[in-house]
Amino acid sequence: MNCGALIVVNRALRLSHFGALLLFALLVSLVLACLTQRTSSGGVKYALWSFALFVLIGVGVAWLMYPLSR
Amino acid sequence: MNEAPGREVTFGEARVDQEPGSQTAHQQDSGNRAGSDTPAEESPVGHAPGDGTIAAGHSFGASAGRCALALFAAIAAWLVPGLGHLLLGRWGRALVFFAAVGGLVLTGYLLRGNVFPPHSGDPFGTLGFLADAGTGVFYYFSRMFETAGPDVSRAAGDYGTRFIAAAGVVNMLAVLDVIEIATGRRS
Numbered sequence: 001m002n003c004g005a006l007i008v009v010n011r012a013l014r015l016s017h018f019g020a021l022l023l024f025a026l027l028v029s030l031v032l033a034c035l036t037q038r039t040s041s042g043g044v045k046y047a048l049w050s051f052a053l054f055v056l057i058g059v060g061v062a063w064l065m066y067p068l069s070r
Numbered sequence: 071m072n073e074a075p076g077r078e079v080t081f082g083e084a085r086v087d088q089e090p091g092s093q094t095a096h097q098q099d100s101g102n103r104a105g106s107d108t109p110a111e112e113s114p115v116g117h118a119p120g121d122g123t124i125a126a127g128h129s130f131g132a133s134a135g136r137c138a139l140a141l142f143a144a145i146a147a148w149l150v151p152g153l154g155h156l157l158l159g160r161w162g163r164a165l166v167f168f169a170a171v172g173g174l175v176l177t178g179y180l181l182r183g184n185v186f187p188p189h190s191g192d193p194f195g196t197l198g199f200l201a202d203a204g205t206g207v208f209y210y211f212s213r214m215f216e217t218a219g220p221d222v223s224r225a226a227g228d229y230g231t232r233f234i235a236a237a238g239v240v241n242m243l244a245v246l247d248v249i250e251i252a253t254g255r256r257s
Contacts (some may be wrong), residue, residue, distance in 0.1 A: 017225070027169075030166055034247075
């Protein structure tokens, strides 16, 4: 199966770093929204906001750490 | 308490009938001290004023039942992610928790993340086991999904380890949510 950055070969998943970040951010944001918000509209807003922060902070930290990998 | 027509009030998930003007022992006590007639809007147990012993018995019975329900729902929520919310009638949340925890765990297994055994020698291994065990039945099915075993020599395997641990921690948060809902602390 090949869905862009998500590839399954012999029951092993090949996921790019950014793909793993997106998937983790999506699933954890959904759970945090459910845990903290009581209304649907509030939950959707919280999930979107949390997802955006996960991705932006993740990319920001990766960008800051990039010189260390050299 | 259901013989006389009364108002229906909500307390957590439970809807109970309440007679007009009824108070709990605590509210009676605080009302007498303050010298005011406080309306009993949040009382889970309806009873006539003045029967403090009966009120305490009802209150203790309701509290014990609620604790038993919370314990049962919490164990169910830990064993199968989302089952605790399902038992409490929260279908949407149950679905989200099952999908999220299941998605994190299965992704971790497919990335060949490390599943920590129960008896590891170091404290980090014990912490890893506690986090992994939070996924409930998914932990015990790890061998079935991860047939090739863990491979943390690649970054993907390391990511997988984090995914599995995060799934366990997230499920433990869901268990705490179930306890709060079942005990009436959260609506």
